[in-house]
Amino acid sequence: MLSLRLARGAHPLVLLRRLLVALAAAGVGFLLLCSLGYAVAHPKATQESLVRLLWCAAPLAAVVQFALAVARNDPATRPRDGLDAIGLGPVRLSVLAATSTAIACTLGSAAALLVYLELRGNLGLTPLSGAASGLLDGRAALPWGAALTLLGLLPALSAGACAIALRPRKERAGGAPEATADGEAAPTTARAPRPSYAGLPWGVAIIACGLALEAYVGHGPAPAPNSLLALPGQEGGASPGLLGGWLLASLGLVLAGPGLTHWCGVLLSSGRPGATRLLAGRMLQDAATRIGRPLGVLCAVASGALAAVELYGAAWERSGPRPFGPLTGLGAAVVMACVTATAITAALDARQLRSDTASALHRLGVPASLLRGAAAVRSLVLLAVLAPLTWVIAELTALPLMR
Amino acid sequence: MVAPPDNDVLWARGLHYSYSGSPALTGVSIGVREGEILAVTGPRGSGKTTLLKCLSGQLLADPGEVWFNSAPVHTLSRGARERLRRERFGWIDSRPHLVPELTGWENAALPLLVRGTIHREAKRTATEWLERLDVGDCARKRPGALTQAQRQRVAIARALAADPTVVFADEPTAPLHQADRAQVLRTLTTAARSHQITVVLATLDEESTALADRTVTLVDGRRGGAIPAPDASEGEGRAACSVSA
Numbered sequence: 001m002l003s004l005r006l007a008r009g010a011h012p013l014v015l016l017r018r019l020l021v022a023l024a025a026a027g028v029g030f031l032l033l034c035s036l037g038y039a040v041a042h043p044k045a046t047q048e049s050l051v052r053l054l055w056c057a058a059p060l061a062a063v064v065q066f067a068l069a070v071a072r073n074d075p076a077t078r079p080r081d082g083l084d085a086i087g088l089g090p091v092r093l094s095v096l097a098a099t100s101t102a103i104a105c106t107l108g109s110a111a112a113l114l115v116y117l118e119l120r121g122n123l124g125l126t127p128l129s130g131a132a133s134g135l136l137d138g139r140a141a142l143p144w145g146a147a148l149t150l151l152g153l154l155p156a157l158s159a160g161a162c163a164i165a166l167r168p169r170k171e172r173a174g175g176a177p178e179a180t181a182d183g184e185a186a187p188t189t190a191r192a193p194r195p196s197y198a199g200l201p202w203g204v205a206i207i208a209c210g211l212a213l214e215a216y217v218g219h220g221p222a223p224a225p226n227s228l229l230a231l232p233g234q235e236g237g238a239s240p241g242l243l244g245g246w247l248l249a250s251l252g253l254v255l256a257g258p259g260l261t262h263w264c265g266v267l268l269s270s271g272r273p274g275a276t277r278l279l280a281g282r283m284l285q286d287a288a289t290r291i292g293r294p295l296g297v298l299c300a301v302a303s304g305a306l307a308a309v310e311l312y313g314a315a316w317e318r319s320g321p322r323p324f325g326p327l328t329g330l331g332a333a334v335v336m337a338c339v340t341a342t343a344i345t346a347a348l349d350a351r352q353l354r355s356d357t358a359s360a361l362h363r364l365g366v367p368a369s370l371l372r373g374a375a376a377v378r379s380l381v382l383l384a385v386l387a388p389l390t391w392v393i394a395e396l397t398a399l400p401l402m403r
Numbered sequence: 404m405v406a407p408p409d410n411d412v413l414w415a416r417g418l419h420y421s422y423s424g425s426p427a428l429t430g431v432s433i434g435v436r437e438g439e440i441l442a443v444t445g446p447r448g449s450g451k452t453t454l455l456k457c458l459s460g461q462l463l464a465d466p467g468e469v470w471f472n473s474a475p476v477h478t479l480s481r482g483a484r485e486r487l488r489r490e491r492f493g494w495i496d497s498r499p500h501l502v503p504e505l506t507g508w509e510n511a512a513l514p515l516l517v518r519g520t521i522h523r524e525a526k527r528t529a530t531e532w533l534e535r536l537d538v539g540d541c542a543r544k545r546p547g548a549l550t551q552a553q554r555q556r557v558a559i560a561r562a563l564a565a566d567p568t569v570v571f572a573d574e575p576t577a578p579l580h581q582a583d584r585a586q587v588l589r590t591l592t593t594a595a596r597s598h599q600i601t602v603v604l605a606t607l608d609e610e611s612t613a614l615a616d617r618t619v620t621l622v623d624g625r626r627g628g629a630i631p632a633p634d635a636s637e638g639e640g641r642a643a644c645s646v647s648a
Contacts, residue, residue: 272522275513282504360500363461364561365488366517 002088003100006076017070018104020341024063025108025154026115027334031056032150033116034136034327041137059331060154062338065297067105067158068165069345071097073352077166090168097166102159109151117142135326196288200259203252203296210248211396217241218400246307246397250300253393257296260389262288264381275366280374284381287350294343295382299390301339305332306394411470412437412601413569418457418467420450427453428464429624435569440592440602442615450624451605455571458603459492460484472568489517493562493570493600495591497577499554501546507557508533508542514565532560536590552583559591569601576611588614 007015035056039049071077077097079090088096117123119132122142133139262285269281284291358371413435420428427450435441435458443451456462458469460476461484469476471491476484488494493514501510509516512529516522533539538549538556546554555575562570575591576584592614595602604615612618620627 274519274522275516278505278509278513278516279502282502282509286504356500357502360496361502361513363488363494363496363500364514364517365485365490365492365494366513367482367485367489370517 003076003096003103006096007100010076014074014076017073017341017345018100020337021063021067021070021101021104022108022111024059024066024334024338024341025105025158026112027108027330028056028059028063028154029109029112029151030116031059031327031331031334032153033112033142033147036146036150037116037120037137037140037142040143041140055331059334059338060157062297062301062335062342063105063154064158064161065294066338066342066345067101068161069294069342069349071101071162072166073345073349074100076100094163094166094168098159098163101162102155105155105158109154113147113151195262196285196292197259197262199255199257200263203254203256203259205252206255207249207252207393210245210250210252211393212245213248214242214245214397214400217245242400245400246304249393249397250304253300253303253390254293254296257294257299258288258292260385261292261295261382264385268377268381276370276373276377279371280377280381283354283374284378290350290353291343291346294339294346295386298339298343299386299393301335303390303394303397305336306391307398308332310394310398410436412472413458413603414470415458415464416468418454418464418469420453420457420462420464420467422453427624428457428467431467431621431624431626433458433619433626435601435603438596438599438601439616440595440604440614442612442618443603443605443621444607444609444612444618445621445627447607448623449621451621452573453624454621455573455603455605459494459569459571460487489514490565491568493565493567495555495558495562495570495572495575497574499546499551499558501554501557501561503546506543506545507538507549510546510557511560511564514561518565529560529564532564533557535594536560551578552580552587555579555583555587556590559587559594563591563594563598563600566598567600569603570595572602572604574605574607576606576608584608585610 007018032053035049035052038052042049074097077093077100079093083093084090114123116136118125118129120136120142121129121133123129265281265284265286265288267281268284269278273281361371362368411434414433416432418428418431418433419426431450431454433441433454443454445451453462457464457467460469460479463477467477471487476487479487502513505513508526508529511533512525515525515528520528530539530542533542533556536556536559538553538560541549541553541557546557549557555578559575562572570591572591576588579587588611592602594600604611606612
């Protein structure tokens with residue numbers, strides 16, 4: 001009840017973010033229902049059904065990440081002095097965050113179920129009813145148990161992720177109050193917190209492994225046709241090695257994100273910097289973990305999208321068979337929207353955590369234009385470093401797949 | 404508008420301010436002489452912070468006049484008031500409010516860097532001030548690795564390093580223990596006296612008023628007691644400190 005009351009008085013932007021989570025959840029729920037409907041309608045094509053279900057994992061993961069970012073940024077779930085004093089401390093508030101996330105995802109899933117049934121023609125409420133009964137295999141009856149299990153997957157996963165990620169860290173006796181003020185994301189348990197750039201060598205190594213695997217598999221003999229995984233829009237499918245290489249390269253980008261952000265900051269504040277460069281660089285170093293990880297995911301997805309454009313770009317122009325069905329398009333849209341929204345949310349989160357510093361600087365007479373300039377310099381440097389890197393990795397991953 | 408007396412570096416008349424309806428200042432007039440240390444005392448909620456914010460141009464009194472060096476502050480635009488704070492004023496808060504990403508000397512040098520001082524010069528000045536305030540070994544540490552007293556000293560160095568005309572200190576010793584408190588306050592006043600810096604010090608404890616030249620008491624947003632003539636106020640401050648001793 002408290003979460004509903006807090007939501008009622010919340011800022012419209014916060015409500016909008018919750019609504020976006022619900023929308024994304026609806027998209028994923030719809031995809032899951034579609035894969036279930038396909039499996040029910042084609043009981044013989046087990047492998048194809050399984051591959052469809054597996055492809056739903058990507059949007060699912062993106063939505064869980066987005067829901068987590070929104071819950072972390074939600075002002076209702078930040079520890080507050082007054083609430084802590086009456087016993088609603090960080091522990092209870094993490095439960096509250098998990099509940100709100102579960103509610104948003106459940107609402108989205110329910111909407112997905114309604115839309116799915118309506119489009120299949122099971123409900124017959126609107127003129128649109130049954131509009132897509134062919135695509136959604138409307139003839140076969142939907143097993144309710146399976147449908148509800150699949151729909152319950154996302155709320156359970158995202159609520160669990162929230163509860164785990166936002167649970168209060170172990171309290172340190174005599175911890176520095178300034179250090180704990182910078183949020184739940186900071187690893188406060190470790191005596192010497194792991195530097196954010198520790199993942200960079202791993203990331204680079206994994207990217208290299210992925211590219212090498214792809215090159216190796218691409219050059220090797222063609223694998224047996226029954227071991228191929230279906231890739232949307234390609235008749236023959238792709239070998240698991242190629243897909244594995246692609247996934248490894250993406251994983252590497254995600255791991256390398258914080259480190260890249262950190263070194264961008266170091267680069268920016270090197271030499272004898274003025275105030276703008278100094279503030280921009282140091283803030284980038286400090287927020288490397290918070291911003292770098294979503295940025296890494298964003299880069300990975302962007303490089304995947306670029307590689308897909310490389311692969312299928314020609315097919316779009318032809319008037320022949322379209323490579324992407326509407327469901328693939330929906331999945332890709334959900335992933336890209338979620339990942340972009342997560343990165344934006346993380347940036348807003350970082351900005352909110354800096355608001356104390358910003359007001360202190362304002363008292364000193366530091367003009368707001370200087371802080372805005374620092375933010376602009378930061379984003380420009382990140383763009384200048386990450387965009388070419390993303391493009392290069394996309395080109396390299398697409399190279400063996402083109403053959 | 405009446406031009407203020409010439410010997411006051413900062414002068415305010417009839418300051419009123421209310422935070423969305425709740426009055427914080429109701430008609431405060433005050434004059435700060437060049438090079439003096441003026442203590443503003445009063446219980447919590449008596450408007451000390453608001454007075455300091457009005458004097459430093461962070462808040463605009465409505466109505467009320469603030470004059471700095473015989474030039475009006477209350478008619479300046481927001482940007483001009485920011486520049487004034489940047490170039491002529493220093494501000495020490497009750498909490499250090501250092502930038503957590505920057506090291507000690509970078510924090511102290513920040514106002515200089517913002518002004519456009521060259522890097523080497525800013526670093527030299529900041530390091531000198533840190534050493535003068537006994538926190539020279541904190542120059543390369545982040546605020547997270549410092550104790551509260553060290554952080555507060557870095558904040559004082561930040562305010563003083565920019566060579567301000569007036570420093571506003573809003574309960575600068577509030578988060579500190581007694582021993583640190585006296586020491587921090589003494590370093591601040593000594594540094595201010597040796598560099599001819601005017602200090603407006605808002606404080607709760609009696610001890611700090613002993614270090615001031617003059618004391619002004621605020622009660623519920625107005626000057627407490629009889630409003631003294633500028634000449635008589637010296638005696639008032641001294642009297643207050645002798646009572647406390």
